[in-house]
């Protein structure tokens with residue numbers, strides 16, 4: 079194990095954590111600048127999925143603009159040496175979305191450390207697999 083033990087399961091309690099539920103841009107406005115070490119996010123993929131209130135079928139340019147604005151807000155709350163794990167997806171009809179966003183983020187000072195392509199293969203019970211979807215993550 080990473081912590082040097084031979085245990086298969088290690089449970090650690092993290093006391094006094096605060097969870098905030100809300101629009102990410104509004105939530106980040108209330109956060110201290112450059113105070114966050116790590117951001118991990120899985121935003122909507124703009125694949126017309128059925129979320130509760132969120133409309134997941136925006137115009138492509140509008141969707142990229144929104145993710146760009148969210149990423150800029152993330153940069154504002156992250157420490158200069160912080161890490162940003164972004165889990166986003168393209169699709170067969172919109173394959174450039176993740177790459178266009180990454181190129182824009184490069185221009186505002188994000189450095190791509192790694193890129194992982196996750197090919198979602200068909201398995202019983204996974205409804206999205208029928209779309210031949212791939213998801214991408216950058217850091």
Ligand SMILES: C[S@@+](CC[C@H](N)C(=O)[O-])C[C@H]1O[C@@H](n2cnc3c(N)ncnc32)[C@H](O)[C@@H]1O
Pocket residue numbers: 100101102103120121122123129130131132
């Ligand atoms: C791809 S899903 C991620 C699901 C999450 N990783 C999970 O396992 O539950 C995208 C989520 O982002 C939420 N969402 C959409 N717009 C948002 C916003 N402006 N601020 C915060 N969350 C938002 C959606 O409601 C949805 O739950």
